[in-house]
Amino acid sequence: MMQSSQTTSIKKKESILTYFLLGLLIVSSFLIGSLYTKVQILEKSLSGKDNSQKVAGIQVAANEGNQPVPSVSPTISFENSDIKLAKDDHINGNKNARIILFEYSDMECPFCKKFHPTAQQIVDTYKGQVSWVYRHFPLSLHANAQKEAEASECANDLGGNTAFWKYVNTLTNRTSSGGTGFALADLAPLAKEIGLKEAKFKTCLDSGKYSQRVKDDIEEGSRLGISGTPGNILLDTKTGKSKVMQGAYPFENFKQVIDEIINVY
Incomplete structure (x- = not known):
């Protein structure tokens, strides 16, 4: 039991x-x-x-990851802008062009590298009607970008506008981008390669002479609403109106806006 x-x-x-x-x-x-x-x-x-x-196709700073991203096909709406051509601006193309493409750029930004030939294509296609102004906007997440921007200013100091563009074009073409795609140790040798005196270039770069010049571009870009790179503004000098196009848009998108300016306004 x-x-x-x-x-x-x-x-x-x-x-x-x-x-x-x-x-x-x-x-x-x-x-x-x-x-x-x-x-x-x-x-x-x-x-x-x-x-x-x-x-x-836009790179924003690490602390700006929640910034709004533009649509692929920009809606054409022009605004009045107080952006102006400055005496120390670096111009590629006709200084008296009706339309100016202001690019706020970072030489270590992969999207800027992608956009660089597009900007040149715009200048070449519109033959005197559009010029390209390069302004600095190095992002804090790209370790070498600030110094590379200063280096391009030293190139301008020693060789003028032609040397500036040659330096920027060469560095942009060679960098693998991402922050340290072009070694800081190679900045002075690159200056020598394009025909500048390496010792004078190095003295200029090491002095930090153009550090504030680069920071001024950043402040101006931020004031104009630029939050990432490439930050582009198309200015119609005839009407004073502008169109902000942040991102590495393809040529066709810029053509749409430029043709609108030329044919309508």
């Missing part, structure tokens, strides 16, 4: 344990399913952000 009672007790305990384990399995399955769903939603959210950045 005692053995039968013990057997019954054991079976009850086994039954309770079975139900407990079954309940635990159900709860665990629910929690795992819920966690998986959240992970999927998070991955899609992050994927969407990454894709929008890639499509827009």
